[in-house]
Amino acid sequence: MLDAVVIGAGFSGLYMLHSLREKGFSVRVYEKGNGVGGAWYWSRYPGARCDSESHTYCYTFSEKLYNEWTWSSRYPEQPEILRYLNFVADKLDLRRDIQFNTEIKGAYYNENINKWSIQLGNGSEVIAKYFITGVGCLSINATNIPKIKGLDQFRGEWYHTGSWPHEKVDFKGKRVGVIGNGSSGIQSIPVIAQEAGHLFSFQRTPQYAVPAKNFTYSSDDITNYKKGFTETRQKMHQSRAGYPWDYNNRSAMEDNEEERNRVYEEAWETGGFIISSTYNDLLVNADSNHTLGEFVQNKIRTIVKDPILAEKLIPDYHFATKRLVLDTNYYETFNRNNVTFVDVKASPIQEITERGIRTADNEYELDSIVFATGYDGMTGPLLKMDIQGKDELSLKDKWENGASVTTYLGIATAGFPNMFMITGPQSPSVASNMPTSIEQHVEWISECISYLHKNDIETMEANLADEEAWSRHCDEVYRNTLYSKTPSWYSGANIEGKPSAFLIYLGGVGAYNQKIKAIASQGYEGFTIKTATNLAK
Numbered sequence: 001m002l003d004a005v006v007i008g009a010g011f012s013g014l015y016m017l018h019s020l021r022e023k024g025f026s027v028r029v030y031e032k033g034n035g036v037g038g039a040w041y042w043s044r045y046p047g048a049r050c051d052s053e054s055h056t057y058c059y060t061f062s063e064k065l066y067n068e069w070t071w072s073s074r075y076p077e078q079p080e081i082l083r084y085l086n087f088v089a090d091k092l093d094l095r096r097d098i099q100f101n102t103e104i105k106g107a108y109y110n111e112n113i114n115k116w117s118i119q120l121g122n123g124s125e126v127i128a129k130y131f132i133t134g135v136g137c138l139s140i141n142a143t144n145i146p147k148i149k150g151l152d153q154f155r156g157e158w159y160h161t162g163s164w165p166h167e168k169v170d171f172k173g174k175r176v177g178v179i180g181n182g183s184s185g186i187q188s189i190p191v192i193a194q195e196a197g198h199l200f201s202f203q204r205t206p207q208y209a210v211p212a213k214n215f216t217y218s219s220d221d222i223t224n225y226k227k228g229f230t231e232t233r234q235k236m237h238q239s240r241a242g243y244p245w246d247y248n249n250r251s252a253m254e255d256n257e258e259e260r261n262r263v264y265e266e267a268w269e270t271g272g273f274i275i276s277s278t279y280n281d282l283l284v285n286a287d288s289n290h291t292l293g294e295f296v297q298n299k300i301r302t303i304v305k306d307p308i309l310a311e312k313l314i315p316d317y318h319f320a321t322k323r324l325v326l327d328t329n330y331y332e333t334f335n336r337n338n339v340t341f342v343d344v345k346a347s348p349i350q351e352i353t354e355r356g357i358r359t360a361d362n363e364y365e366l367d368s369i370v371f372a373t374g375y376d377g378m379t380g381p382l383l384k385m386d387i388q389g390k391d392e393l394s395l396k397d398k399w400e401n402g403a404s405v406t407t408y409l410g411i412a413t414a415g416f417p418n419m420f421m422i423t424g425p426q427s428p429s430v431a432s433n434m435p436t437s438i439e440q441h442v443e444w445i446s447e448c449i450s451y452l453h454k455n456d457i458e459t460m461e462a463n464l465a466d467e468e469a470w471s472r473h474c475d476e477v478y479r480n481t482l483y484s485k486t487p488s489w490y491s492g493a494n495i496e497g498k499p500s501a502f503l504i505y506l507g508g509v510g511a512y513n514q515k516i517k518a519i520a521s522q523g524y525e526g527f528t529i530k531t532a533t534n535l536a537k
């Protein structure tokens with residue numbers, strides 16, 4: 001019997017394994033892929049790149065580890081992130097406790113022995129005291145391939161950005177249709193367009209993108225970011241979104257238009273997400289948000305030469321209330337002769353035919369279709385497994401068929417003792433720099449398991465009342481922001497039939513960290529803890 005089973009060998013699972021093993025626990029990680037990396041193992045589409053700066057999109061729990069790896073550029077491309085995670089796995093000798101090519105089908109809590117029984121894809125079973133999900137918020141198991149009639153008839157090749165082939169896909173001279181223009185569409189369209197004979201971008205809803213302004217790190221950049229390790233780590237863990245930025249604590253309404261535009265222009269030229277933190281109320285005050293939205297809309301009008309097309313690429317919702325995307329030449333790509341924009345809001349996709357995509361008013365002949373259509377995010381990766389807690393309660397019944405998704409702190413959920421979720425629903429997760437949030441959860445869970453062990457505690461379970469209070473709090477915070485005005489995958493709106501619920505805690509990474517630490521220091525307030533003696537009664 002193991003102390004802990006962890007699912008997934010991405011950022012979460014790798015650190016969870018290391019952290020628990022360092023404390024002397026027996027741990028086994030099960031991973032569907034043939035290597036480490038999680039989402040970065042599968043998402044190999046052209047142009048795949050992280051939107052967080054490389055020296056912040058990595059582990060910071062060890063200064064030694066941090067300094068032993070050198071990032072090549074400001075925003076790391078997928079192959080570099082994968083190399084980094086392989087480097088970490090080797091440095092920390094993690095592979096000996098990871099079983100690759102192994103999918104977890106389900107897990108059930110056996111109340112007779114107070115242990116989790118975990119079912120592997122090959123039909124075998126492992127028993128562990130703690131069951132920890134490191135499945136990520138977006139996963140290969142929860143890709144969203146829209147149910148468009150006729151896909152099986154298509155004679156060409158089709159791909160989803162989140163499960164891309166390992167060998168290079170050759171688009172040279174081909175007619176390629178890309179459906180979707182979220183992060184993966186916006187990253188892949190400019191790169192595919194350079195190679196393809198012709199690219200057709202099928203857009204349903206425009207998305208805001210701001211320039212990444214990527215560059216290769218100079219040796220000075222590398223020396224400086226490494227020197228800044230301690231301050232960077234501290235700032236990230238105390239910040240709003242897991243980034244080491246110095247935030248401006250002023251409302252956009254406190255400056256006049258000229259000054260605001262100067263501030264936005266400077267951020268635009270700098271590149272990156274920082275533009276949405278140029279003032280402190282951009283995501284809560286509609287007037288402030290409007291000023292930045294207008295600034296970016298004018299940029300799109302300047303870049304896209306065809307004024308009618310430019311208007312179609314401009315969103316009509318509050319700036320950054322769907323996930324803001326960093327781009328490299330996205331809007332510019334629509335000036336190319338080999339790129340055609342297809343407005344599928346005006347003329348919806350009706351079917352996929354043998355030859356391509358048929359919309360209400362046209363048929364587009366294609367050799368390849370790229371689904372850049374996202375994921376059933378947050379809950380999807382968890383609910384694809386059959387997880388059963390006490391009294392045979394399934395997580396699916398609790399969350400999908402029940403009234404709503406509720407968790408305690410995004411780490412645990414009532415009815416599922418000794419189960420922990422790394423960056424689960426209602427934690428800061430995807431509204432933050434993921435490695436920062438992952439480190440907070442892994443360190444909390446590993447401290448918690450040590451505490452349970454030292455105190456001979458057999459079971460720990462979130463209290464329903466505390467969980468409901470946390471979920472209400474998440475909802476209140478959300479309702480005070482402009483995110484509540486825009487349906488998105490953050491609230492499940494992209495998946496037909498998915499109950500609508502905002503699945504991210506927006507109270508800030510620093511505040512969240514303080515909260516979970518306070519709960520731990522108060523003897524895990526909000527959880528019911530039972531020793532073997534309590535259980536025997």
Ligand code: NA7
Nearest residue numbers: 146180181182183184185204205323372373374375489494
């Ligand atoms: P996203 O951001 O969910 O984007 C999916 C895109 O696909 C989006 O533009 C959708 O339009 C579009 N979509 C989805 N279904 C359809 C159909 N049926 N027809 C036309 N268009 C469709 O996924 P990504 O993979 O790009 O990014 C996911 C996350 O990865 C991202 O947030 C980052 O955290 C990294 P819609 O807006 O729904 O109208």
